[in-house]
Amino acid sequence: MPVPPVVRSRRRTRLTCLALALLATAFAPASASAAPDNPSPRHPCATLSDSPAWYGTNRARIQQVVDLYAPCGAAPTRARRTALGGTTPVAVFDWDNTVVKNDVGDALLYWVLREDKVLHPADWSSLNSYLTPAADRALSTACDASAAVGEPLPTATDTGCADEIYAVYHNATTGGEKAFAGYDHRLMSPGSAWVAELLTGHTAAEIASYAERARAQNLAAPVGTTQQVGSHHVTGWIRYYAEQRDLIHTLTRDGYAVWVASASPQIDVQVWAAGLGIPPDRVLGIQSLYAHGRQTPHLRGCGDIPDGADSVLTYVSGKRCFVNQDVFGIHGAAAFRPAPPGRHAVLAAGDSATDVVFVGDAIGVRLAVNRNAPELMCRAYDDADGRWLVNPMFLQPLPRRATPYPCSTTGYTNPDGSPGPVRRDDGSIVPDQADTVF
Template sequence: MNDKLRTGAAAAALALAATGLLPGTQAEARPAACPTLKISDGWYGDNKARIDALLADHCGAEGGRKPVAVFDWDNTVIKNDVGDATFYWLLRNDRIRPPKDGDWSTTSRHLTPEAATALRAACPTGVRTLPTATDTGCADELLSVYGNGATTAGKTAFAGYDHRRTEPQYAWLAQLLHGWTTRQAASFAAAARAENLAAPQGATQRVGSAQVTGWVRYYDQQRDLIRALKDGGFDVWIVSASPEPVVDVWAKGAGVDASHAVGIRNTTEHGRLTSHLKGCGSVRDGEDTMITYVDGKRCWINQEILGVPGPAAERVQPAARRQVLAAGDSDTDVSFLRDATGLRLVLNRNKNELMCRAYENGDGRWLVNPVFIEPKKRKTTPYPCATTGYTASDGTAAPVRREDGTVIPDQLDSVF
């Protein structure tokens, strides 16, 4: 185990002090038995013990707001991606509505002219829903633009966006739900959920001419952690870069109510979803430039969970206002994980910026754990922290830097 991930008295004290809840300050308020994790399998090193210690420190806290825990969803609470599962279901069941007059540029302000032209050529116009269950060419073009960010001919599909605030491919799924009601979108997600949970692990499905992933599983360990946090008085939230009606359906299976799930939110018109998105911070509804993605996740957490209004939601908040625990698996989760004041649980999927920060573990609050189902093999080359591990707003690669601007050195993969 990496020495920097071992728990020492100093690191533990630092993490507890940062929460504003030092050991013993709320001993009188705690019940006789604080919740602990029931499942031990799958937890690496002393990760379970450190989570149990955090639970004990916050157990039964009285006065003020509840401590907050925030989880990413795809590949953090479940294995695989519920947005992908829903998109595949939409294609297999003819549930995507074509844009008016076949103008695909109306589905995303970031869609390139080349992609709009390719989609118009591949998919019919003048139909209520696209026949993607049988029209392989249309299905393949949609699948390529969504999954690869490129047309089937290899042309870039999206451009002109802030890479720290949005991912147009993710946003496009929500935008392709235009014309349906929120309830209908949730019903599509529920159907996809039933199929993917019933399918055997490792199953694939045919969409267009491609074979794609056809199964999803909840991580028992994360369900157990969410249960323990809720029993311990935490306010537990899911924040995902999948469409919110989709996240709402899946979150209930992990014990999180839809009122505590935040995803990509469409604007509505006459009760139906549009191709425009709700905004956050300084981004207004319909501008479609900030979703629950990297710095955008920070904004949505601050705005919807912590109650920070306006442009201030885009900034890091004082420690006393921030989430205590955060969990994620990807570079898309870096900002809200860094904001957590207690523990930052990282499932290792070999994502450069995230693993650079987690392995450096400068303040002793990062916990790295292998993925609970089909964990990644050890990355044999160092993470390129000192050169290209960071993706800037314009999409260029840069070094990963600490708060003081110094560069994090390359890190070796040690938890797998």
Template sequence: MLRRQALTTGLTGLTGLAGLAVACAVALTAAPAATAKSTPGDSRTDCPRLSTTPKWYGDNREQLQRMIDEQGPCAGDHDGQRPVAAFDWDNTVVKNDVSDATLAWMLKHDKILQPRSWKSTNKWLTDDAHRALTRACGTSVPAGRPLPTSTDTGCTDEILDVYLDEETSDGKAAFAGEWNHRRTVPGYVWLTQLFAGHSPAALTAFAREARTQALAAPVGSEQKVGTHTMAGYVRYYDQQRDLIGTLQKAGFDVWIVSASAEPIVRAWAPGAGIAGDRLIGVRNVVEDGRLTHGVQGCGDVKDDTGGEVLTYMDGKRCWLNKVVYGVKGAEAFRLQDPEHRIAFGAGDAETDVTFVDDATAGHLAVNRNKTELMCRAYDNADGRWLVNPMFIEPKPRQKTPYPCATEGYMNSDGVAGPMRRADGSVVPDQKDRVA
């Protein structure tokens, strides 16, 4: 499936504070660009418009509008080929994490099922974690039956210690072994494996219950789960809902690619105008109508019980290439030609950096002080990056520069090293300038 992706100078300002007068004067194209019927410095008035409320940082709204005007089909003949936009979900489209909200609700309502063995849930789970979970949650509940986590604080706490801290309650490592750190995180995999035994529809129903509770809770509120304190609320970002809707009206094909379990995102996506066939999340293997500990693979990685590749970092690129563009095999992990890449990408963390950087016409980084993403954004190598503070409860400006030149890039073996541009040059350390 071909998508026309003209490389334009539409997003010229890193923070959207300069360059509007020349932003659309030149189009650097890797594919034929449509001719915009506008004068230099002006946006098309016949294209769908972003709302002037709520507010964006600086002139980010104007820069995004220019990208929409120049890339959308309303700018000219696209031969029926729509530009693609892809958004991360948690803390990019919504504030806080919908998987965490769902897990909290399930723990409070006895919806986590006893596994046959904790060791069988995840291939990287350590013997120490297996013993700690078995000790805390007991063996009296038969496999496949609900654990009484609403009342059994010890079991709830141990599950959260392993998931949130990747340690047991007594401080021992919960996961060990080797994995590709640009494709997966054992703790992320294990979270989806905790949902095993339920049907995808049941998990979506649990997520809807959690959604109702999280949207009703006041902004800034927290909740107690066992003895742990977790975020108590979730909110859609009004700016992102407006951006998604405007992109859709302008003819963009808008997708969500999330490291949350896909059935959970399915409960939330309609609130941002995203249809169910435009969702890519972690996809567990389903057998006899129920989720298993197995995770669907991507590229040349087969379905497996470990989750060797998730919708995480390079895995997000792989899944977008696989689902949106039909790229098969190991080629799905590689950067594609501009005709087979997204036009616009938005994310907030390391998990998003690869696919957001792949975008040909615009990149939006929601600033959560995450090193690799912010090094790419502030370096702004192609002049098309925008940085926006978190729309709700923004983080303060980081006082020390991001260590891009020494620890800006996570290698597949888990060792951080220098971040490099496409030409091999090292990205210098970057100051946090947008907060």
């Protein structure tokens, strides 16, 4: 079967004109492109706003690094000339629970289920190649009688069907059997891909409109709001972190190219990122392939993994691949490896194991938002080269973890999903780490 063309990020991304018009007119971003590499020397470097949500000296340390590499000011600094080769400095942010509180992929899935937007597939396993036979049977039993193939499933009222789709998202059937198997746990998150795959058959413009409506609903809802999806009461609100908004605006003013790398559907994140003035072609997410103007269940590849193989997305090592490939122009198998000098982000930020590799590649500062994710927090607290910063969540921070992170034994996830010790670049094992920033 020929692989359909892909909706690509950067130069190759081609959302429909209607989708792009929606993004452009709905949010009116402040800037459509990165700041020039050599702005006027009269342009002063911007200063981060003070906020008690910045822990300890984190704000000051970030400001120091931003200024060190920024092209604003009288002349490019030595650090920028030597480390970046004179190119525009780059900052890369994860999105969910890093730039915003809560998860925009969750929000889109919940909206889609509450609004009957999942089209009944002819075969559930065609949506995701890692779906187990048990999950395929469970979905067929729960949903197939509800609508004809190609018609919307009535998930707003059919609790059983909505519950099964929701359960599969969390990698289990309602009967407790595993939903996905056979994937590389450092390249793929089938549950994350499931959100995008459930939109198979829709146009890019339609998906953008669903994301925009979910965004409006979640921003308008009071903090703490829940909503019902099937028989579940789930999160019903999202907020942009004021501190991350300020950091992104400061970086943009200071001449940085700000990118987003997320394991939520790319069109969804583009809608949200536009609210901070980040243009669509600087957003990396789960990128679906399109045929005849409609989304297919297949995914864009990365590095030496071709389009339609459906085995990699913006997840752990896959996230590094897409950053290296689409931000820094590194192609083939090399995109999965550490980039050569001059092709690194200055600043990177994340909150989970999804982000640990690309955040660790930053050469200036690596910001870990503390959500108690073991592998990320093991590396951040170990701080082997002094470039990691740990900050509590800017809104509703978690309490202190009661026991140390098990870095020396089970903090790392191997490609087959088995646990192992977290190791430094030299192969030494990271000792268990206490949670001290909360």
